[in-house]
Amino acid sequence: MTDHLTVVSHPLVQHKLTIMREKETSTAVFRQLLREISLLLAYEVTRDLPVSTKKIETPLCEMDAPQLDGKKLALVSILRAGNGLLDGILELIPSARVGFVGLYRDEETLQPVEYYFKVPAEIDDRVVIVVDPMLATGNSSAAAIDMIKNAGAKNIIFLCLLAAPEGVAKMKEAHPDVPIVTASLDDGLTDQGYITPGLGDAGDRMFGTK
Ligand code: URA
Numbered sequence: 507m508t509d510h511l512t513v514v515s516h517p518l519v520q521h522k523l524t525i526m527r528e529k530e531t532s533t534a535v536f537r538q539l540l541r542e543i544s545l546l547l548a549y550e551v552t553r554d555l556p557v558s559t560k561k562i563e564t565p566l567c568e569m570d571a572p573q574l575d576g577k578k579l580a581l582v583s584i585l586r587a588g589n590g591l592l593d594g595i596l597e598l599i600p601s602a603r604v605g606f607v608g609l610y611r612d613e614e615t616l617q618p619v620e621y622y623f624k625v626p627a628e629i630d631d632r633v634v635i636v637v638d639p640m641l642a643t644g645n646s647s648a649a650a651i652d653m654i655k656n657a658g659a660k661n662i663i664f665l666c667l668l669a670a671p672e673g674v675a676k677m678k679e680a681h682p683d684v685p686i687v688t689a690s691l692d693d694g695l696t697d698q699g700y701i702t703p704g705l706g707d708a709g710d711r712m713f714g715t716k
Contacts, residue, residue, distance in 0.1 A: 510678055511669070512687045514550045519543055519689050523667070527705045533714035537590070540639070540712055543667065543689065544594025551635055551665045551687045552599070555579065580605060580626045580659075584638035584650050587709040591637040591665065603632070607650040618649040623657075630658035639708040641669040641688065642701050644676025651681050667708070668692050670701045 522539045525531055531539075556578060559570040582605040583592040596602060608622030626632070634654060641647055641664070651662060662684045664677065669688040672695055677686060692701050700706070710716040 510682065510685055511674055511691065512550065512685065513691055514547055514687065514689050516546060516550075519546050522546075523689050526667075526711075527703065529706070531711075533711065536711045540590045540667070541594040541597075544591045545598055547591070547665055547667075547687060547689060548595040548598045551663055552579075555633060574599075578632050579603070580629060580632040580634045582607060582625055582634055582636045582650075582654055584609065584636065584646065585622065587639045587712065588637045590708070590712040591639055591667065595635070595637065595665075603627075605629075605634075605654075607636075607653060609646045609650060611646070618646040620649075620653065623653055625654060625657050625659070629654070630660055632659070632661070634659045634662045635665055636662060636684075637665045639667040640701055640704075641666040641673035641677065641686065642695055642699050643670075644673035644680070647673065648676055648680040651677075651684055655681075663687065668701050668704060670695050 522543045526536055526539050556575045557572045558575055560573050561568060562571045579599060579602045581592055581595055581602045583589050585606055585608040603626035605625030606622060609618040609620055612619050636651060638647055664684050664686045666688045668690050670692055674686060692704055694702055696702055
């Protein structure tokens with residue numbers, strides 16, 4: 507993956523995203539579509555994963571057949587909304603190791619504060635896919651990636667559902683080596699830091715909170 511930003515413009519992704527954006531869409535439908543869309547995004551984000559070959563026998567002959575180096579992949583979810591993307595991707599790649607980063611925003615300093623951090627062993631050897639549906643200001647995503655790099659990760663891809671130009675710019679400045687894959691580059695941010703047109707609060711919509 508060489509481009510810093512990849513927008514997955516596949517019609518199925520865009521169709522599902524439109525329904526997710528609609529304010530009348532129920533929690534159950536939102537969750538189901540997020541699961542489906544995460545499978546399609548996972549297809550794109552794993553496009554350059556390393557493969558090795560193994561000897562197999564088909565009913566006709568032997569062959570060197572490609573297989574995924576599954577042990578070399580780690581998924582890291584930024585809590586809590588990242589878990590919605592994580593579940594779908596794990597269905598496609600059940601052998602992936604999984605980590606979690608928990609951050610909240612300090613109301614006074616507005617800076618992200620860590621409350622949980624656990625990533626798989628040998629993180630320096632793995633392709634790490636960091637998942638968070640909403641790349642808004644980019645502050646918490648950039649901070650999460652700082653933490654994951656401090657743990658040793660060298661090969662990171664960031665996967666989100668929606669990105670704001672401000673978040674993409676922040677990530678490009680802080681982590682130019684981390685490609686971003688998203689279903690949409692939206693217009694901007696509201697004063698409260700919501701992506702616009704966006705879909706609202708992803709965590710609230712997927713968990714039915716608020
Ligand atoms: N987080 C969300 O859940 N929604 C936004 O629009 C921005 C950040």
